[in-house]
Amino acid sequence: MQKSTYATKIGLAEMLKGGVIMDVVDADQARVAEEAGAAAVMALERVPAQIRAEGGVARASDPSRIEAIQRAVTIPVMAKCRIGHLMEARVLEALEVDFIDESEVLTPADLAHHVDKHAFEVPFVCGCTDLGEALRRIAEGAAMLRTKGEAGTGDVSQAVTHLRKIEAQLRRLGGLEPEQLVAEARTLGAPLELVRQVAAEGRLPVPRFAAGGIATPADAALCMHLGAEAVFVGSGIFLSSDPPRRARAIVEAVTHWRDPRALAEASRGLGEAMRGTEASGLAPEARLAGRGA
Amino acid sequence: MRVGVLALQGGVAPHVAAARALGHDAVELRRAADARGVEGLVLPGGESTAQRRLLAAQPGLRDAIDRLARWGAPVLATCAGLVLIAREVDGGPGTLGWLDVAVRRNGWGRQRDSAEAVADDGAPLVLIRAPRIVRVGPAVEVVRALAGEPVLVRQGALVGATYHPELTADLRVHRAVFGDARAEAGAGADVQ
Numbered sequence: 001m002q003k004s005t006y007a008t009k010i011g012l013a014e015m016l017k018g019g020v021i022m023d024v025v026d027a028d029q030a031r032v033a034e035e036a037g038a039a040a041v042m043a044l045e046r047v048p049a050q051i052r053a054e055g056g057v058a059r060a061s062d063p064s065r066i067e068a069i070q071r072a073v074t075i076p077v078m079a080k081c082r083i084g085h086l087m088e089a090r091v092l093e094a095l096e097v098d099f100i101d102e103s104e105v106l107t108p109a110d111l112a113h114h115v116d117k118h119a120f121e122v123p124f125v126c127g128c129t130d131l132g133e134a135l136r137r138i139a140e141g142a143a144m145l146r147t148k149g150e151a152g153t154g155d156v157s158q159a160v161t162h163l164r165k166i167e168a169q170l171r172r173l174g175g176l177e178p179e180q181l182v183a184e185a186r187t188l189g190a191p192l193e194l195v196r197q198v199a200a201e202g203r204l205p206v207p208r209f210a211a212g213g214i215a216t217p218a219d220a221a222l223c224m225h226l227g228a229e230a231v232f233v234g235s236g237i238f239l240s241s242d243p244p245r246r247a248r249a250i251v252e253a254v255t256h257w258r259d260p261r262a263l264a265e266a267s268r269g270l271g272e273a274m275r276g277t278e279a280s281g282l283a284p285e286a287r288l289a290g291r292g293a
Numbered sequence: 294m295r296v297g298v299l300a301l302q303g304g305v306a307p308h309v310a311a312a313r314a315l316g317h318d319a320v321e322l323r324r325a326a327d328a329r330g331v332e333g334l335v336l337p338g339g340e341s342t343a344q345r346r347l348l349a350a351q352p353g354l355r356d357a358i359d360r361l362a363r364w365g366a367p368v369l370a371t372c373a374g375l376v377l378i379a380r381e382v383d384g385g386p387g388t389l390g391w392l393d394v395a396v397r398r399n400g401w402g403r404q405r406d407s408a409e410a411v412a413d414d415g416a417p418l419v420l421i422r423a424p425r426i427v428r429v430g431p432a433v434e435v436v437r438a439l440a441g442e443p444v445l446v447r448q449g450a451l452v453g454a455t456y457h458p459e460l461t462a463d464l465r466v467h468r469a470v471f472g473d474a475r476a477e478a479g480a481g482a483d484v485q
Contacts, residue, residue: 001410008407011304011421011460015338015373018302037346039302039339074398075340076422098404098422121405248346255301255347256323 009123009143012076012098013207016040016144016230020220020251021209023047023234026065027072029243036247039230040076040098043069048105048152049235049274052286058106060088066095078125083292084110086119093122099144100124104291105151105234114292117141127211129162129289131169135190135198138206145204147228148289149212152235154276156219158289159212163226166208173199212289215240215273217253217266224257241271294367294471297322297331299358301347303339303373307459311467316474325353333367333471334358336374338421338457341398344373345388355389362391367450369470375453376424392451393430394443400425400455412445413438417463418456420444426455 019039024030025047033041043066051058060081070077076098081088083102088109092100102115104127117124118141126137127148134145147166149159169188176184176199185195198204210228214220215236223231231254233247240246249266256262284290296312298305300321312319312335322328336344348355362368362378370378370392379387381395399422401407410418414437426443429435436452437445444455445466458466 001408003408004405005409007409007419007460008404008421011419011457012404012407014304014307014460015340015421017304017306017339018300019340019343034342035346037302037343039343075342076404093405096403096405123404251343251347252350259324 004121006143010206012123013125013144016076016209017207018255019230020247020254021078021230021232022237022247023232024069024238027068029238030069030072030077032244033237033247034073034075036244037251038075038247040078041069041073042078042080042101042232042234043097044080047235047238048288049154049239049276050152051105052152052277058082060085060092060106063091063095066092066097070095070097080106081115082106083108084113084115086115089115089120089124093120097122102126102142104148104288108291114140117143125209127289128166129293130165130188131173132188132190133293134166134204134208135188135194138204139191139194142206144207144209146209146211146232149210149214150279150282151212151288152277153213153279153282154215154236154239154274155279156213156215156222158279159210159214159223160226162212162289163210163223163228167227170198170203174202213276213279214250215276216270217249217263220250220253221257221263224254230254236274239274246270246273294318294332294474295320295330296333296335296471297328297358297361298335298337299344299348299374300337301339301351302343303337304457304459305337307457308335308337308369308371308467311459311464312471314464315468315471317471322354322358324351325357328354328357328361331361331366334361334369336368336370336377337459338372338374341373341376344377348377348388359389362389362451365450367452367470369452369454369467371454371457371459372421372423375455378451378453379424380430381428392446392448392453393433394426394446394453395428396424396455397427398424400427410439413440416465417461418444419460420456423455426453
């Protein structure tokens with residue numbers, strides 16, 4: 001029996017498709033998420049909007065907080081480490097989290113490198129804003145990708161931009177002749193072998209999820225329409241006025257995104273969404289998506 | 294055959310691809326209306342708690358697949374799907390209860406214990422936060438085992454797997470459950 005192979009890592013990502021991964025900060029929120037039908041939870045000390053508001057250096061969560069969430073639910077528990085912080089990642093692996101998010105939402109620990117994710121038994125998800133970034137993370141061993149969007153804003157526009165960009169770049173790759181792929185790999189800043197593989201297969205070798213600013217059932221459905229295979233919802237649920245109801249509604253929306261009547265039903269009477277911040281109005285230093293490209 | 298793949302949450306696409314590779318007409322089931330004309334059923338892997346909640350919100354769909362199973366339509370349930378159709382789950386009653394087995398969810402542990410393995414009969418297995426079958430009813434046949442423990446079982450037209458045959462290139466399980474429409478159409482038997 002061979003544990004933690006690349007196939008089992010991508011396999012778990014495959015099983016999370018069509019699902020919602022919800023940020024939670026304690027066992028009570030984790031239970032609300034599980035009861036609402038979340039496919040997994042992300043264990044955090046602060047949701048992105050709080051990190052944004054409070055400032056300071058954002059680090060991996062206290063192990064006791066993660067363990068309390070692991071005890072509370074049976075669905076997979078993910079946790080975030082700082083970009084390039086392989087020791088935070090080792091700590092999360094020792095805690096046996098089910099997935100590690102090497103995340104731009106936390107303050108990067110290495111300004112030039114990401115974690116060598118092949119060296120870990122636990123699968124990793126990483127953020128990306130375009131195809132080059134996506135392929136660099138896959139080369140490092142990521143088993144799942146998500147858009148970066150602009151976390152903690154409640155504004156879905158950046159996730160939409162990233163989804164559309166990756167889709168357009170994938171389509172462009174499919175139309176290139178073999179002799180154009182070397183130049184394309186250089187333009188993308190991605191390994192040639194991966195570029196060739198993606199050009200031949202017409203899709204990424206790992207699942208592609210959406211994250212960053214999703215706050216409503218319609219936001220989640222829009223991301224699915226644009227090619228996302230599942231969604232992460234960070235601040236959008238537990239900073240809204242009725243988290244259990246909004247959580248259930250977003251779960252329904254991801255399953256039934258092709259059915260506008262079901263979306264209307266899911267969107268009805270949810271109370272107030274998180275207030276949020278317009279992403280285009282953020283100062284450059286307040287943007288998280290540029291971290292660790 | 295028209296094979297309906299329950300598509301509330303989880304690894305739907307590999308089952309759709311496997312059914313189509315065998316020449317079947319595969320459809321995704323999200324609503325009761327989607328089940329019209331369906332003759333075979335797949336319950337895919339995913340998160341069983343998420344699938345259970347989404348199924349509870351669709352009583353019409355639940356009735357439709359319940360009827361299919363009781364009529365004796367061929368059913369393949371993998372991983373979380375097996376959890377949904379098991380009679381007993383973690384010592385309590387299961388959701389659909391069609392298959393007379395007891396399972397323990399995440400029986401091997403967390404994701405770090407997910408593994409690739411080779412069954413006692415040589416078949417490749419991919420186990421992802423897999424359930425374990427801890428009791429098998431008298432009408433249930435153990436088709437495949439790993440170190441003596443059942444990983445693939447059959448009760449009439451119902452087949453349940455703790456692992457993911459859909460994540461390997463091996464189509465034998467899907468073919469055993471639904472048949473090979475291409476072979477029947479004289480298109481040859483080069484399915485693997």
